[in-house]
Amino acid sequence: xxxEEMRLSLGAYILGGLDAEETRAVEAHxxxxxxxxxxxxxxxxxPALLDAVPVSRAMALAPAEAPVEAVAPPVLLAKVRARxxxxxxxxGAAAAAVAAAALVGGVALGPVVNPAGPIAVPAPAVTQPxxxxxxxxxxxxxxxxxxxxVRKNWxxxxxxxxxxxxxxxxxxxxxxxxxxxxxRAASWSSSAYQGTAVLTGATAxxxxxxxxxxxxxxxxxxxxxxTIG
Amino acid sequence: MPMDEEAxxxxxxxxxxxxxxxxxxxxxxEQQAEDIVQEAIIRVWKLAPETxxxxxxxxxxxxxxxxxxxxxxxxxRPRVVDSLDDGFDRAYDAERIDVLLxxxxxxxxxxxxxxxxxxxxxxxxxxxxxxxxxxxxxxxPVGTVKSRCFYxxxxxxxxLEEMGVEP
Numbered sequence: 001x002x003x004e005e006m007r008l009s010l011g012a013y014i015l016g017g018l019d020a021e022e023t024r025a026v027e028a029h030x031x032x033x034x035x036x037x038x039x040x041x042x043x044x045x046x047p048a049l050l051d052a053v054p055v056s057r058a059m060a061l062a063p064a065e066a067p068v069e070a071v072a073p074p075v076l077l078a079k080v081r082a083r084x085x086x087x088x089x090x091x092g093a094a095a096a097a098v099a100a101a102a103l104v105g106g107v108a109l110g111p112v113v114n115p116a117g118p119i120a121v122p123a124p125a126v127t128q129p130x131x132x133x134x135x136x137x138x139x140x141x142x143x144x145x146x147x148x149x150v151r152k153n154w155x156x157x158x159x160x161x162x163x164x165x166x167x168x169x170x171x172x173x174x175x176x177x178x179x180x181x182x183x184r185a186a187s188w189s190s191s192a193y194q195g196t197a198v199l200t201g202a203t204a205x206x207x208x209x210x211x212x213x214x215x216x217x218x219x220x221x222x223x224x225x226x227t228i229g
Numbered sequence: 230m231p232m233d234e235e236a237x238x239x240x241x242x243x244x245x246x247x248x249x250x251x252x253x254x255x256x257x258x259e260q261q262a263e264d265i266v267q268e269a270i271i272r273v274w275k276l277a278p279e280t281x282x283x284x285x286x287x288x289x290x291x292x293x294x295x296x297x298x299x300x301x302x303x304x305x306r307p308r309v310v311d312s313l314d315d316g317f318d319r320a321y322d323a324e325r326i327d328v329l330l331x332x333x334x335x336x337x338x339x340x341x342x343x344x345x346x347x348x349x350x351x352x353x354x355x356x357x358x359x360x361x362x363x364x365x366x367x368x369x370p371v372g373t374v375k376s377r378c379f380y381x382x383x384x385x386x387x388x389l390e391e392m393g394v395e396p
Binding site: 007008009010011012014015016017018019022042043046047049050052053054055057058059061062063070071072073075076077079080081154204 | 233234237238241242245246249253257258259263267270271274328331332334335336339340344347348349350351353354355356357358359360361363372374375376377378379380381382383385386389
C-alpha cells in the first residue's frame with residue numbers, strides 16, 4: 001500500500017476495524033513514517049472519549065437529526081432587562097479579565113471519561129407499579145406497537161413492544177402534551193433484532209398529561225398515531 | 230459588544246437545547262432543568278464575555294456547577310436512584326454529573342458530524358464491525374469505509390476543539 005493509502009487506513013486502524021494482515025502493514029508503516037505517527041497520535045484519545053456514550057445511545061444517533069433551536073422564554077429576557085442596569089456597572093476591566101480567563105478553560109473532558117464502561121448503579125429497591133394504561137398503535141403496513149404507560153415520580157415510563165417493522169431503519173416513539181408539543185420518548189434500530197423488539201421509553205410528562213403517541217420512521221414520518229382523551 | 234437581550238436570546242437559541250438535555254439527565258424535572266439553564270445563561274451574560282469562542286464549554290461548566298450546588302443543598306435528602314431509561318441514569322453527585330457531562334458533550338459532537346461519518350464510527354467503534362463487514366452492510370467499497378473512518382476522526386477532533394474540549 002502507498003503512503004496515502006496507509007494514511008487513510010489510520011482511522012480504521014485506531015477504531016480496530018482492520019484485519020490482522022492490514023494491522024501489521026499499518027504498524028510497519030508507522031514505524032518508519034513520522035507524518036503518519038503524528039496523525040495516529042492525534043486520534044489516540046478519541047476511542048476512549050467515544051466510550052463515554054453508551055452503545056445504545058450511539059445507535060440511536062445514527063439517523064441525522066436537525067439541530068434543535070430553542071426560543072428564549074420571555075421570563076428569561078425580562079430578567080435580563082431587569083438586571084441590565086445593574087450589570088452595566090459591573091462591566092469593566094476586571095469583569096472582562098474574569099470572563100476571558102474562564103473562557104480559556106474549556107471543558108476538561110479527559111478525567112470525566114469512564115473508559116471502563118457504564119458505571120455500576122445500585123439497583124433501585126422499588127417494585128414495578130402496574131401500567132395505568134395500555135394502547136396498541138398499528139399502521140396500514142402492518143407495523144404494530146403495544147404501549148403500556150407506567151406512572152413514575154419523574155414522569156412516565158413507556159413499555160414498548162414493537163412488531164412488523166418495515167426493513168432496516170431507526171424508529172422512534174413520540175408523546176405529546178396538552179400544549180401540543182412532541183417529545184421523543186424512545187428510539188430503536190430495526191436492524192438489530194428479528195421479530196419483536198421490547199424496549200422502555202421515558203418522558204417527564206405524567207401519564208394524565210400525555211395527549212398523543214406517535215411511531216415515526218427515520219425520516220420523521222408518522223407511521224401510526226394515537227390521540228388520547 | 231455589550232450583551233443584551235438579543236445576545237441572551239442567541240445564547241438560548243444556540244445552546245439552550247443541548248444544555249437542557251444535560252441538565253435534564255441530572256435533575257428531577259423539566260422545570261428544574263430549565264431553571265438551571267436560564268440561571269447559567271444569566272450568569273454567563275453577567276460576565277459579559279467579549280467573545281463567543283468556547284462559550285458552549287463555559288455554559289456546560291456553569292450548568293454543571295449549578296447542578297452540583299443543587300445537590301449539596303439537597304444532601305440531607307435520602308438518595309434514591311432511578312433510571313431515566315433513555316441511557317441516562319440520574320446523576321447524584323459531582324463525579325456522576327461529570328460522567329454525564331462527558332456523555333452529553335460526546336453525543337453532541339457525534340450529532341455535529343455528517344450522517345456518513347457518524348455511521349462509520351457507529352459501525353466500527355460501537356458495533357465493533359470490521360471494515361469489510363461495514364462495507365458490506367453499508368453497500369460501499371472497503372476503501373470508502375476506510376476514508377470515512379479517517380475523515381470522521383478528523384472531523385470529530387476538530388468538532389471537539391470547536392466545542393472547547395481538548396481531546
